[in-house]
């Protein structure tokens with residue numbers, strides 16, 4: 229798996245409805261800024277954003293397609309949802325690799341096999357646990373990412389899940405990508421020290437609304453931030 233070199237920072241350029249940056253043009257600008265800052269890859273959602281980003285950079289793109297129930301399996305949940313993302317220029321498909329029921333009932337192994345055979349790209353499985361990571365690797369995933377840790381059980385801790393990175397690294401024979409709530413250089417160091425192959429950062433770089441809200445909150449609730457780890 230040589231799409232990314234070890235130690236790559238991937239910047240997730242995603243914006244949803246309600247975000248003023250919700251446009252392919254804005255995401256392409258984010259990707260250019262990320263590349264200028266030294267990022268080695270981009271993660272992007274939807275065919276329009278992937279195509280706009282492909283037009284402005286040769287960096288590897290992890291493409292995904294968020295469709296369906298946001299409380300269920302919704303990151304590239306089916307083979308058909310992956311097709312347009314690869315056609316738009318993605319080099320790798322990210323998909324939900326949790327153990328939850330899939331919307332079309334197709335086993336994860338079958339979806340991954342079809343992406344490999346029919347689309348010719350590797351697959352990164354976004355998981356939430358060690359068990360899901362092992363199952364996704366057994367199902368054929370080329371890389372495993374901690375993306376969904378904290379989002380399937382309602383726990384959502386403030387920082388990254390370095391513990392899961394470490395567990396996955398110890399058990400898997402493929403690259404483990406750290407993703408989710410990585411906000412600071414210390415967070416990056418923690419996941420790299422845990423053995424991450426690459427690091428994906430989204431919100432802390434590409435979501436000015438969230439960054440603003442966090443600083444506003446620090447003004448109105450300073451005690452919360454003084455007691456933060």
Ligand SMILES: CC(=O)N[C@H](C=O)[C@@H](O)[C@H](O)[C@H](O)COP(=O)(O)O
Pocket residue numbers: 240242292375376379407408409410428429430431432
């Ligand atoms: C849970 C989920 O749906 N994660 C999504 C996956 O593509 C994105 O919304 C995140 O921004 C991305 O994973 C990067 O994480 P963070 O924004 O925390 O740096």
